[in-house]
Amino acid sequence: MSIAPATETRLLQGLNPEQLAAVTLGPEPALILAGAGSGKTRVLTTRIAWLLQTGQVSPGGVMAVTFTNKAAREMLTRLSAMLPVAVRGMWIGTFHGLCNRFLRAHWKLAGLPQGFQILDSSDQLSAVKRVIKAMGLDEERFVPKQVTWFIAGSKEEGLRPRDVEVRDEHGRTLVRVYEAYEAQCEREGVVDFAELMLRSYELMRDNDALREHYQRRFRHLLVDEFQDTNRLQYAWLKMFAPPGREQAVFAVGDDDQSIYAFRGARVGNMADFEREYRVERVVKLEQNYRSFGNILDSANALIAHNRQRLGKNLRTDAGAGEPVRVHEATSDYAEAQWLLDEAQQLHRAGTALAEIAVLYRSNAQSRVIESALFNAGIPYRVYGGLRFFERAEVKHALAYLRLIENANDDTSFLRVVNFPTRGIGARTIEQLQDAARASGRSLAQSVGAVAGRGGVALAGFVALIDGLRERTQGQTLREIIRQMLEDSGLITFYRTDREGQDRIENLEELVNAAEAFVTQEGFGKDAVALPVDEQAPDAAAGVVPDADTGEIMSPLAAFLTHASLEAGDNQAQAGSDAVQLMTVHSAKGLEFDAVFITGVEEGLFPHENALSDADGLEEERRLMYVAITRARQRLYLSFSQTRLLHGQTRYNVKSRFFDELPEGALKWLTPRQQGFGSGYARSYQEAWARGSGLSGIVGAGRVEPAPVPAAMASSRSSHGLKVGQSVFHTKFGEGVLLTLEGEGDDARAQVNFGRHGLKWLALSVAKLTPIE
DNA sequence: CGCAGCGCTGTTTTT
DNA sequence: CAGCGCTGCG
Numbered sequence: 001m002s003i004a005p006a007t008e009t010r011l012l013q014g015l016n017p018e019q020l021a022a023v024t025l026g027p028e029p030a031l032i033l034a035g036a037g038s039g040k041t042r043v044l045t046t047r048i049a050w051l052l053q054t055g056q057v058s059p060g061g062v063m064a065v066t067f068t069n070k071a072a073r074e075m076l077t078r079l080s081a082m083l084p085v086a087v088r089g090m091w092i093g094t095f096h097g098l099c100n101r102f103l104r105a106h107w108k109l110a111g112l113p114q115g116f117q118i119l120d121s122s123d124q125l126s127a128v129k130r131v132i133k134a135m136g137l138d139e140e141r142f143v144p145k146q147v148t149w150f151i152a153g154s155k156e157e158g159l160r161p162r163d164v165e166v167r168d169e170h171g172r173t174l175v176r177v178y179e180a181y182e183a184q185c186e187r188e189g190v191v192d193f194a195e196l197m198l199r200s201y202e203l204m205r206d207n208d209a210l211r212e213h214y215q216r217r218f219r220h221l222l223v224d225e226f227q228d229t230n231r232l233q234y235a236w237l238k239m240f241a242p243p244g245r246e247q248a249v250f251a252v253g254d255d256d257q258s259i260y261a262f263r264g265a266r267v268g269n270m271a272d273f274e275r276e277y278r279v280e281r282v283v284k285l286e287q288n289y290r291s292f293g294n295i296l297d298s299a300n301a302l303i304a305h306n307r308q309r310l311g312k313n314l315r316t317d318a319g320a321g322e323p324v325r326v327h328e329a330t331s332d333y334a335e336a337q338w339l340l341d342e343a344q345q346l347h348r349a350g351t352a353l354a355e356i357a358v359l360y361r362s363n364a365q366s367r368v369i370e371s372a373l374f375n376a377g378i379p380y381r382v383y384g385g386l387r388f389f390e391r392a393e394v395k396h397a398l399a400y401l402r403l404i405e406n407a408n409d410d411t412s413f414l415r416v417v418n419f420p421t422r423g424i425g426a427r428t429i430e431q432l433q434d435a436a437r438a439s440g441r442s443l444a445q446s447v448g449a450v451a452g453r454g455g456v457a458l459a460g461f462v463a464l465i466d467g468l469r470e471r472t473q474g475q476t477l478r479e480i481i482r483q484m485l486e487d488s489g490l491i492t493f494y495r496t497d498r499e500g501q502d503r504i505e506n507l508e509e510l511v512n513a514a515e516a517f518v519t520q521e522g523f524g525k526d527a528v529a530l531p532v533d534e535q536a537p538d539a540a541a542g543v544v545p546d547a548d549t550g551e552i553m554s555p556l557a558a559f560l561t562h563a564s565l566e567a568g569d570n571q572a573q574a575g576s577d578a579v580q581l582m583t584v585h586s587a588k589g590l591e592f593d594a595v596f597i598t599g600v601e602e603g604l605f606p607h608e609n610a611l612s613d614a615d616g617l618e619e620e621r622r623l624m625y626v627a628i629t630r631a632r633q634r635l636y637l638s639f640s641q642t643r644l645l646h647g648q649t650r651y652n653v654k655s656r657f658f659d660e661l662p663e664g665a666l667k668w669l670t671p672r673q674q675g676f677g678s679g680y681a682r683s684y685q686e687a688w689a690r691g692s693g694l695s696g697i698v699g700a701g702r703v704e705p706a707p708v709p710a711a712m713a714s715s716r717s718s719h720g721l722k723v724g725q726s727v728f729h730t731k732f733g734e735g736v737l738l739t740l741e742g743e744g745d746d747a748r749a750q751v752n753f754g755r756h757g758l759k760w761l762a763l764s765v766a767k768l769t770p771i772e
Numbered sequence: 773c774g775c776a777g778c779g780c781t782g783t784t785t786t787t
Numbered sequence: 788c789a790g791c792g793c794t795g796c797g
Contacts, residue, residue, distance in 0.1 A: 068787080099787095121785095361784075364782080567786085583785090607784080608783090646782065775795105777794090780790105782789095
C-alpha cells in the first residue's frame with residue numbers, strides 16, 4: 001500500500017475499536033451489525049475513503065448502494081469532505097438510481113427504447129387502471145391498487161408472468177393483467193420502479209460477457225440498510241458479486257430496525273448473506289453516540305422481547321441522563337395540549353423547535369397535534385405530505401414534457417389531452433382508445449382514426465405537441481419548459497383559477513428546479529451520462545461497453561428521469577425553526593434532542609392490523625425501538641384514554657410496550673394506573689359527560705356497581721354495560737368495552753383486552769364484570 | 773362536459 | 788371526520 005501514513009491516520013482518527021475493525025476489514029465478505037446511532041454512515045464512508053486512500057481500489061471499482069436519495073447524497077457529501085476524490089467514477093446511489101444508470105448504458109441489450117421513461121407509483125396505478133378497463137374486468141374484483149401491488153410484488157420476487165404460480169381463476173386473471181400491463185409498458189416505452197431492478201437483474205443474469213465485465217470492474221460493494229433489501233435486490237447484488245469470488249461485499253444493517261417487511265423487505269437476507277457468503281467477521285457496532293442511558297436502556301429492554309434477533313445491545317458512555325417521561329391523557333385533544341405545553345417549555349429553556357420531534361404511528365394522528373400547534377402559533381413541519389414532483393400541476397407539466405420526448409406515452413397523453421379542457425370528452429377518448437387497441441398502436445398514432453368533431457380536437461392536440469417539439473428543438477431546458485407552459489395553456493388556465501396562484505408558483509418552481517438540475521455539479525454524472533451501447537458485447541474479444549463512457553442524453557430526458565427517480569422534498573417550509581411532525585417510519589435515520597412518541601396505545605401502537613401474527617407484533621416492536629432511539633436527551637411517551645378516530649370516539653388501553661420498559665428508567669408524569677381500570681374510570685366519566693356512549697351502567701354479579709350519576713341510572717340496559725366501560729373477564733383480564741350490539745340474549749360486546757386483542761363476546765355467555 | 777353531492781373507506785412508504 | 792371516486796343532473 002503506497003500511502004502517506006499520516007493521511008491514513010487522520011482518516012481513522014477518532015474511530016472506536018469496533019468501527020476501526022469494520023473500516024479496515026480486508027477484502028472479504030463482511031456483515032456489520034450497526035445499532036442505532038452507532039456511527040453507521042461514518043463507518044461506511046470512512047471505509048470507502050480508506051480503501052481509496054490506501055490504493056486498494058480505484059474509484060471505478062467501488063459501488064455503494066442505499067435506499068434513499070437522501071442517504072446517497074449524504075454519503076457523497078461526507079466522502080468528498082474526507083477526500084479530494086473524483087466521486088465521478090464511483091457508483092454511489094440508490095438501488096433504482098444505479099439500475100437506471102445501468103439500463104441507460106445498456107438499453108439496447110436490455111430491450112428498451114433509448115429514451116425510456118420511468119413511471120412513478122401514481123403513473124403505474126393509472127397504467128394498471130387502463131389495462132383493467134381495456135380487458136373489461138370488474139374493478140371491484142380487480143382493485144387497481146391491489147393489482148399494482150401484485151405486479152410490483154411479483155417483480156420484486158423476480159417473477160415474470162409465466163413464473164407466477166396460479167392457484168385459481170382469479171390468480172389466472174391477475175397474471176393476464178400482469179402480461180397485458182407489460183405489453184402496454186413495452187408499447188409505450190416506459191418502465192416502473194420494480195422493472196428497473198428486474199430488468200437489470202435479468203440482463204446481468206443472461207449476458208455472460210456483461211456480467212463478467214461488471215464483476216471484474218467492481219471490487220468493493222457496500223450496501224447500506226441491508227435489512228431493508230427485498231429478494232430481488234439481494235439477487236441483483238449477487239449478480240454483481242457472487243458468493244465465493246474475490247469481490248468484497250460490505251453489508252451494513254440492523255435487524256432491529258427492520259420496519260419494512262410490509263413492503264417486501266426481507267430481514268432474512270442478513271442471515272442468508274452470512275451463510276451464503278460464509279462471512280467470518282460479523283462486526284457489531286454497539287457503542288451509541290446519540291442517546292443517554294435511560295433512553296438506551298428502554299430501547300434495549302423493549303427489543304429484548306423479540307425472539308427473532310441476531311442479538312445486539314446498545315451502550316453509551318453518556319450517563320443515565322433524564323428519565324423517560326410518561327404521560328397519560330384523557331383524550332387525544334388533551335394529549336396534544338399537554339405536548340404543546342411541554343414543547344413550549346422546552347423551547348423557552350433553549351431547545352430549538354427543529355430539535356423537537358413529535359412521532360406517531362399513523363398519519364391520521366397528526367391532525368389534532370397540528371391544530372393545537374397551529375392555534376398556539378408554534379411553527380411546525382409535517383413530513384410525508386405531497387412532494388414537489390407529485391403535485392397535480394407539476395405532474396401535468398411533466399406529462400407535456402414527456403409527450404415532447406415521447407409521443408407514445410399514453411399515460412401522459414391521457415393525463416393532459418383534455419387539460420386544460422379543449423373539448424375532448426370521454427366518448428372521444430373511448431373511440432380513440434378503441435382504435436389504438438385495434439391497431440396495437442399508441443393513442444397519438446391513432447388520432448386519425450377518430451372522425452367528427454372529436455377527431456378534429458384530437459388532431460389539434462397532437463399538432464400542439466408536435467409544434468412544441470419542433471419549436472423547442474435545440475433550446476435549453478429552461479426555454480423548453482417556459483414554452484410548454486405557455487403553449488399548453490397551463491399558465492393561462494391557472495391564472496383564471498381561483499386557487500391558481502400557488503399552482504403558478506409551483507410551475508415557476510419547476511423552471512427553477514430544471515435550472516438547478518442543469519447547472520448542478522452532478523449533471524452529466526448520473527442520469528445524463530448516456531454511454532454508447534455498441535451492439536451486443538463482443539464476448540470473444542471480451543470487450544463490453546461500460547456504463548461510464550459515452551454520449552449525453554438530452555437534458556429534457558435526463559430531467560424527466562430525475563423527476564421520476566427523485567420526487568423532491570415535501571413542500572413544508574424546510575429550514576425554518578419548526579417542530580417536526582412525522583410518522584415513526586419517516587423518522588428512521590433521524591435524531592432529535594427531544595422526542596415525543598404519541599398515541600402509545602393498544603390497537604394504535606402496536607397497530608391492531610399488525611396483531612394477527614407474531615411477526616407483525618415483532619415489527620411493531622422494532623418500530624417502537626426505532627422511535628425510542630431517535631431521542632438524544634429527552635424522550636416522552638404518551639397515551640390517551642380516548643381518541644377520535646374515523647369520527648368515532650375510541651377507548652384505548654395503554655400499550656403493552658409499557659410493560660416491556662424498565663420501570664427504573666421511566667418517570668410517570670400522571671398517576672400510575674393501579675390495579676384494574678383506575679385509568680378508565682375517568683374516560684368513562686368523560687364519555688358520559690360528553691354524552692357519547694351512553695346506556696348506563698349496572699353492577700353485574702358480584703362486583704360493586706360503579707358510582708353512577710343519577711342521570712344515567714334511568715337509562716340502564718339489561719346487561720348493565722356501556723361503551724367506554726372498563727370490564728374484567730376471567731380469561732382475558734382487564735379491557736375496555738368498545739361496542740355494544742343487539743338486545744337480550746343476542747347482545748354482543750366488542751372489548752379491547754389490550755394484549756389479548758379485540759374480542760367479540762356474547763353477553764349471555766361471557767362473564768364480563770364492570771370495573772369501577 | 774362540468775359540477776355538486778353521495779357513499780365508502782380508512783397502517784406504515786421509498787424508488 | 789375527511790378525502791376520494793363515482794353518479795346523476797343541468
